[in-house]
Amino acid sequence: MLDIRILRQNLDLVRRKMQERGQKIDLDAFAALDGKRRDILQEVEALRNERNTVSKEIGEKKKRKEDASAIIARMGEVSARIKVLEDALNQAEEDLRNLLLTIPNLPHESVVCGAGSEDNPVIRSWGEKPAFDFKPRPHWEIGESLRILDFACGAKITGARFTLYRGLGALLERAIINFMLDLHTSEHGYTEVLTPFMVNRASMTGTGQLPKFEEDLFRVDKTDYFLIPTAEVPVTNIHRDEILAEKDLPVRYVAYSPCFRAEAGSYGKDTRGLIRQHQFNKVEMVKFTVPENSYDELEKLTANAEEVLRRLGIPFRTVSLCTADLGFSAAKTYDVEAWMPGQDAYREISSCSNFEDFQARRASIRFRRGEQGKVEFVHTLNGSGLAVGRTVVAVLENGQQADGSVLIPEALRSYMKGIDRIPPARVA
RNA sequence: GGAGAGAUGGCUGAGUGGCCGAAAGCGAUCGCCUGCUAAGCGAUUGUACGCCCCUUAAAGGUGUACCGCGGGUUCAAAUCCCGCUCUCUCCGCCA
Numbered sequence: 001m002l003d004i005r006i007l008r009q010n011l012d013l014v015r016r017k018m019q020e021r022g023q024k025i026d027l028d029a030f031a032a033l034d035g036k037r038r039d040i041l042q043e044v045e046a047l048r049n050e051r052n053t054v055s056k057e058i059g060e061k062k063k064r065k066e067d068a069s070a071i072i073a074r075m076g077e078v079s080a081r082i083k084v085l086e087d088a089l090n091q092a093e094e095d096l097r098n099l100l101l102t103i104p105n106l107p108h109e110s111v112v113c114g115a116g117s118e119d120n121p122v123i124r125s126w127g128e129k130p131a132f133d134f135k136p137r138p139h140w141e142i143g144e145s146l147r148i149l150d151f152a153c154g155a156k157i158t159g160a161r162f163t164l165y166r167g168l169g170a171l172l173e174r175a176i177i178n179f180m181l182d183l184h185t186s187e188h189g190y191t192e193v194l195t196p197f198m199v200n201r202a203s204m205t206g207t208g209q210l211p212k213f214e215e216d217l218f219r220v221d222k223t224d225y226f227l228i229p230t231a232e233v234p235v236t237n238i239h240r241d242e243i244l245a246e247k248d249l250p251v252r253y254v255a256y257s258p259c260f261r262a263e264a265g266s267y268g269k270d271t272r273g274l275i276r277q278h279q280f281n282k283v284e285m286v287k288f289t290v291p292e293n294s295y296d297e298l299e300k301l302t303a304n305a306e307e308v309l310r311r312l313g314i315p316f317r318t319v320s321l322c323t324a325d326l327g328f329s330a331a332k333t334y335d336v337e338a339w340m341p342g343q344d345a346y347r348e349i350s351s352c353s354n355f356e357d358f359q360a361r362r363a364s365i366r367f368r369r370g371e372q373g374k375v376e377f378v379h380t381l382n383g384s385g386l387a388v389g390r391t392v393v394a395v396l397e398n399g400q401q402a403d404g405s406v407l408i409p410e411a412l413r414s415y416m417k418g419i420d421r422i423p424p425a426r427v428a
Numbered sequence: 429g430g431a432g433a434g435a436u437g438g439c440u441g442a443g444u445g446g447c448c449g450a451a452a453g454c455g456a457u458c459g460c461c462u463g464c465u466a467a468g469c470g471a472u473u474g475u476a477c478g479c480c481c482c483u484u485a486a487a488g489g490u491g492u493a494c495c496g497c498g499g500g501u502u503c504a505a506a507u508c509c510c511g512c513u514c515u516c517u518c519c520g521c522c523a
Contacts (some may be wrong), residue, residue: 009484041478045492052492055504059446068503075503243438243475371457375475 001100001361008034017106020113020323025103033099037092044085051078101205102212105358107323108295108332114322120335121322126306127315129339130398138342139396140273143169145404147425149274160271161263161278168422169392172408173281175415176391177256180283180308184385188304190254190285195234197257198225203237206363208329208355215264218278227260231284232382236359239288243375244367250289250297254385257282274389275347281388287381288365291357294379295332298354301383302334305350308386311411314394315339317346331356334383338390342397349390352383 007014007030018025054075061068112121143149148169154162165173184190201224204210209217209229218227228234235253244251259282270276285304289297302318309316321333330353337346357377360366366375399407404424413420 038478041492045478048492051503056446058503062446072503079503 001358002103002106003357003361004034004096004100006106007100014103014106017323018104020107021104021326022115022324023104026099027103029099030096033092033096037089037096040085040089040092044082044089047078047082047085051075051082054078098211101362104328105326105331105355107326108354108356110320111326111332112320112322115324116322117325119322120319120325123318123320123334125315125317126310127313127339129315130341132341132400132402134402136341136397136400138273139340139393142342142396142400142404142406143274145425146406146422148172148422151273159278161276163274163277163389168416168419171416172392172395172412172422173388175412176388176395177281177283178415179311179412180385180388181254181256183308183311184254184283184285184304188252188254188285188307190252193235193238193253193255195228195231195238195255195257197228197234197260199228199233199237200225203233203240203363206240207233207236207359208362209233212328216262218260218262228257229261230259230282230382230384231255231257232286235284235286236365236380236382237363239365239378240363242365244288244365244378246290246367246369246373249367249378250287250293253286255284255286257284274393277389280390283385283388285383285385288360288367288378289381290367291376291379294354294356294381297379298332298334298352298381301381302336302350302352305336305352305383305385308391309336309338309349309394312391312395312409314391314398314409316349327351327353329353329355329358331358336386338394340394340397342400347390347393348387349394350384350386353381355380355382 002014007027011027011030015027018027054071058068058072058075061071112119114120140149140151144151146169148166150164150166153164157164181192185192198220201210204217204226209226217229219225220227234257235255238253239251258279260279261277263276263278266276274280285301287297287301306316306318316336316338318334318336321327321330321335326333333351333353335348336350336352338349340347356379359380360377365378365380367378368375395409395412396406399409399421401407401421406422408416408420408422
């Protein structure tokens, strides 16, 4: 949610930023709605003041056993009028809030103005793409031939975009999760948390998934709970409606969770393999910081995500999302893209964002300056560290060998009972 | 799923219709006192939204709201009534 003062004082700036995002947001309604709310508020407050004063007089008159029936009758009318105005006020405030909740964040000044993902500037690249003396296969072929990924079985058990991992495949997924959690807790200063995987509506609204993107979520029938699309939601909401102490900032959490996404509107996209699933695992990093440090923290967060790929020896590049590609709540986002030789492409494996105070305002996450200074909104950040299924893809495609086996990166071997490769499956 | 108890400020906890934004204690901050420390004394100590003042903001003045959430009764609600949520205890069920 944007600061309402920005809309009041600089509506043109907001309008321009929305254009840069390529968003059509109706901002004309704002000024009228805001003015209406203020008019009603002033009237209702004046009447309430009268009621408070006169009610006190009534109490005193009664104590002195004087007749108060005339002013009681008059106050009855005032109260009726107040009730009507309060209803109108509530309606106006709800309308205003609903409008505010649908306005995306303002892109940071450093974000390039672009029209789509092709305009995302590459910030840096790392690693050397592996050379193959054969045509590298995509992971779905590797996974099926090694009998570690079974897409047909996932489809049987549940449906499209679900996958069964088997044997060393399941172990690889688990090893990657543990490797990432250990790295971020032991070396990057994050505290591990394990959260609920279903959250309520308030939590989803706090981080920005609701009210606008309900069709992307799985909702649990007979409840108002939703399956989380990312651990960002429960982890950020740890501190919803709280005032943190400045000395405790930055707060850093890392969480493993499965993620559930309806993937509405991505029909026909990435239908093969692990890239786009309804359920996938992810290790997520979340930070709460003072505003003046949030962009430094974004750089560190992105470096923390990149470090996972460095340790695994997987080539990657980092791009800065342009205005058109930026998510609803983000002010700035770096995508880390891993090299996937089987697909001859870089694919997103981590998305690291600074939300500034956008989520903090929605979720009321604040901190106090010093011991008894002012209360301000924190800045929130999060980034994948990393998407686990896509990391499996990168490991399989980059580590594939001519004999069909897959080399396991050094860093993972201690998590995989010491084995250094996934051997070819014996032909049945 | 059934029965009962509860939800008040940073914390503990009082408050059954008006004198309550809320006692008291703890904590915190500032000051005083004090060889040092401890103790003691005094003051301050919530948030949000309006309006005034003002070049904007802050500060200041003023008003309104907020005692889990939502509604109702009343001239007037932390207090009475209804619904909901959450917490705790007991029973049942369960990994």
